[in-house]
Amino acid sequence: MSKYFKPAIVAALLLAFFTLPLFAVDAPAAPGENLIKKALAVAGKPAPDLPKKFILEKQGSVVAIGDSITEFGGYLRKTYSAMAELYPDLELHRIINKGISGQKAEELIQRFPAAIKNKPDVITISIGINDVWHRMGAPHDEKILKKYKENIARMVDMAQEIGVKVILLTPTLIMEDANSPGNKRLLLYVNAMKEVQAEKKCGLSDLHALFLEALKHKPADITGNWLTKDGVHMTPIGDALMAVGVLRALGVSDEALARLK
Numbered sequence: 040m041s042k043y044f045k046p047a048i049v050a051a052l053l054l055a056f057f058t059l060p061l062f063a064v065d066a067p068a069a070p071g072e073n074l075i076k077k078a079l080a081v082a083g084k085p086a087p088d089l090p091k092k093f094i095l096e097k098q099g100s101v102v103a104i105g106d107s108i109t110e111f112g113g114y115l116r117k118t119y120s121a122m123a124e125l126y127p128d129l130e131l132h133r134i135i136n137k138g139i140s141g142q143k144a145e146e147l148i149q150r151f152p153a154a155i156k157n158k159p160d161v162i163t164i165s166i167g168i169n170d171v172w173h174r175m176g177a178p179h180d181e182k183i184l185k186k187y188k189e190n191i192a193r194m195v196d197m198a199q200e201i202g203v204k205v206i207l208l209t210p211t212l213i214m215e216d217a218n219s220p221g222n223k224r225l226l227l228y229v230n231a232m233k234e235v236q237a238e239k240k241c242g243l244s245d246l247h248a249l250f251l252e253a254l255k256h257k258p259a260d261i262t263g264n265w266l267t268k269d270g271v272h273m274t275p276i277g278d279a280l281m282a283v284g285v286l287r288a289l290g291v292s293d294e295a296l297a298r299l300k
Contacts, residue, residue, distance in 0.1 A: 074279035075121055075286075079296050082283050083252040086245065090290030093126060094204065095160055100132040101289075104147060104154045105165035108211070108271070109138025113278030118285045125295055135159065143170045144190040151194045155203050162203055163285060164194055165246075167210030167228045168271055171221060175213075179224055188231040195239045206242035206288045207232050211281065212250050214270040215257075221270075244288035246281060253280055 095101070103109050115134045122131055137154045139146075144166050155162055170187050174180075191207065198205045209229045213221025229247045236243040250266060257265050264270065266277035273281065286296060 073299055074275055075117060075282060075296055075299050078253070078276060078279035078283045079293060081253040081256040082249055082280060085287045085293060089287050090242070093290040095122075095126075095129065095131060095289065097129050098132060099129060099161070100135070100157075100159040102135045102137055102154050102159040102162045103165065104137040104151065104162060105208070106138060106142045106147075106169050107140035108168065108273060108281075109136060109165050110140050111272065112136050112138070113273055113275065114281035114285065117279055117282035118289075121282065121286055121291070121296065121299055122289070124299060125291065138165075141169060141173075142166070143173070144187045148190045148194055151197060155198050155201065158201055158203055160204060161206060161242075161289070162198055163206045163208055163288075164191065165208040165210070166191070167225065167232065168213065171210070171225045171228060172213050172271060175221060175224070179227070184227055184231060187228060188235060191232055191235045192239065195235060195241050199239065199241065204242065205239070206244060206285070207236050208281075208284065208288075209233065209243070209245045209247040211246045211273075211277075212267060212271070215254060215264050215266060217251050217254065242288050244284040246284045249280060249284050250277075 103115050109115070115136055119131070119134050122129075137150075139150075147164075147166050167187070170183070174183070195205050195207070209232050210225055213219060213225050216222065225247065229245070233243065233245070235241075253266060264274070266274060266280060268274055283296065287293070
């Protein structure tokens with residue numbers, strides 16, 4: 040064995056460790072702590088137009104498409120865990136994760152047909168953070184916003200044309216301050232997504248509003264970020280809050296969520 044072999048192995052292992060996704064694994068909850076219930080306590084009241092009953096049937100399938108927040112999967116794991124506990128007889132398929140880090144709506148639409156080719160019962164669309172965040176160095180551009188809305192609308196059309204139900208997830212936050220420049224610009228994209236939902240009559244979970252409401256209840260002993268690790272990517276409680284929004288949009292009542300163990 041070469042004298043350089045062992046250091047090379049060490050270097051390779053270190054490289055692999057430091058290039059792993061930083062947010063891919065949930066931090067464990069404290070013993071006896073249910074983060075869904077904790078998130079529910081700060082989420083505010085559900086919107087009145089949400090489904091009144093669970094919309095998935097036996098062996099129902101869900102695809103989630105989005106950017107890195109989806110790719111890291113924390114909110115999807117919490118969503119599926121809650122559904123599996125509440126509806127064990129439905130034998131629901133695990134949520135198929137189609138998130139790719141860094142993507143914007145113009146990239147998401149390119150791979151959208153492949154995401155729905157197997158006709159899942161539901162697809163959730165979570166996109167918009169990068170459309171704003173990655174462009175904060177330039178002034179707001181109405182043409183980019185218009186194209187964002189067009190891309191969202193076209194994805195909804197593609198899904199509805201083959202009988203796939205759509206749940207739009209409004210983009211969450213850019214920094215944990217409602218008055219940050221990122222959130223002020225993000226609101227334009229949130230409203231564009233809401234306009235598509237109104238036009239297409241699909242499902243929607245207003246995660247942006249959910250997160251702004253939760254920030255009103257931020258624990259006094261937390262001085263830094265609470266819902267996110269870096270102003271965008273989720274902490275475990277942020278993932279739980281997203282899961283509450285998705286579960287509500289799937290027709291899970293707050294009463295049912297409160298029964299989770």
